[in-house]
Amino acid sequence: MSGRSFGLADAEAFRSTARVFVDQAGRMEPGIAGGPSFGLMKEAAAGRAFADARGQHEAVCAFLDCLKRAAGQGATPETFTFVAKCAEYDRYLDEKVVEFRANPRGDWSAAAVKSEDNAVIAKVVDEIAAHLRSFSEPAQAYQSLVDYTQARIKALMPPEIAGMRQEANISLIFPFLEKALPVAGDVAEFGCFRGILSVKLAWMLKALGANKHYYTFDTFHGFEIDDPAGGALGIGAFRDDAFDAFGFLTKWSRILPLTPVKGDATKTCAQLQGPLSFVWLDLDMGVLMDPVLRTIWSKCGPDTIIGIDDVGRPETPTVAPWLDGLIASGAVELVFDSDRIAPNTFIRFVKKKGDLLPV
Known part of the structure; x- marks a missing residue:
């Protein structure tokens, strides 16, 4: 098993992901705005977390920690689809962690990622970040209301x-x-x-x-x-x-x-x-x-x-x-x-x- 830190092939793209995440998470009830990981995401959104390789690794790990925390939140109508997708992406990453025998995700911020195929793990993280950027589109807000209402109807009617x-x-x-x-x-x-x-x-x-x-x-x-x-x-x-x-x-x-x-x-x-x-x-x-x-x-x-x-x-x-x-x-x-x-x-x-x- 090899060790590797997350780097950012496209820092501006990740900054955009951080902005979207901070915006969406800010509307959650109860919110996830507390804690160092969300604070680092706000820094990343402002472009202040990429000074060196270590800073990039910490920013990505903060994003993954926030992803897991978001997946456990109760959703409002406005954030329903966002929370559901966070949970979906989080489960997918956990599956890859098991599949490629990676060290626990909670250890990644303090140490390098160690797995049988770090390139795949890194690619999964990049894909998740790219998918989350789509939530900046207005159509996602509408879809979230539609999904939320349909879920409530299914549960109550x-x-x-x-x-x-x-x-x-x-x-x-x-x-x-x-x-x-x-x-x-x-x-x-x-x-x-x-x-x-x-x-x-x-x-x-x-x-x-x-x-x-x-x-x-x-x-x-x-x-x-x-x-x-x-x-x-x-x-x-x-x-x-x-x-x-x-x-x-x-x-x-x-x-x-x-x-x-x-x-x-x-x-x-x-x-x-x-x-x-x-x-x-x-x-x-x-x-x-x-x-x-x-x-x-x-x-x-x-x-x-x-x-x-x-x-x-x-x-x-x-x-x-x-x-x-x-x-x-x-x-x-x-x-x-x-x-x-x-x-x-x-x-x-x-x-x-x-x-x-x-x-």
Whole structure:
């Protein structure tokens, strides 16, 4: 068995890996930001850990130590895929350590790597570092939310319910509903169409033991007005007489904390009595969303998460200007813009910041 230290064939590439790791790990809960290894990774990210061969070896060993620590972390929705990949890469490296009879990884930082084929071990480490660099891409953030939601659905929901097709992007919605669980209050959805999303999210609330009720509002016979901006939606749009959505939701309300409310949501929303922790607005027109939000405004606190669908979608031209006006006035602050990580997903989440301007 021979001894060998890790060198860096491409120090700049490793520096990029360190930056990505530090950025991703900084979002973990609980974090891994403590300890000398993570401190050295921060030094490597800043380009201050490559002065000599010994410094390069210590930087790589710190990276491998952080990789193992990351693999043992609980993942948030934003870091789910990153943590899963860290665990995958860490197991793969451990397999190679056994396969090539290397000395224990914990000894590498204090001594050279000793194995039957150090070149293979070094190549594995280089490949892992290269793969982790891909997590700097915005698409990885979207994939992480998708993977996280699908894993939660698989754990909490029967396949026959999970397999029902909803219109809205549940992968982007559920993580924010989950973030709202500690906030006091119920959940309200406005514009549910067939109600599949309502059933899935109400099921998740029940499965998670949340002390919340899910209210879902719709006319259940399509839009009653035309889009005032001349958008694609008009009277009767999203009408589906072949599917009795109200009856469907009423049946589910017998076993789920779910109440469907039939009628014009700009008026029926006044039925809500208690505080709200999560609001989902999918009414496709600013002239419908605005009166609803004004009516429920007093029931929303600073931690209430408010989701708006179809922001910027060509078929719904009034939604984005309406939301832009709310943000510009200081009434709400933007906390998530789905198009920054996945173009053409059209979802925004905001929180209450100030007061609504008079109509």
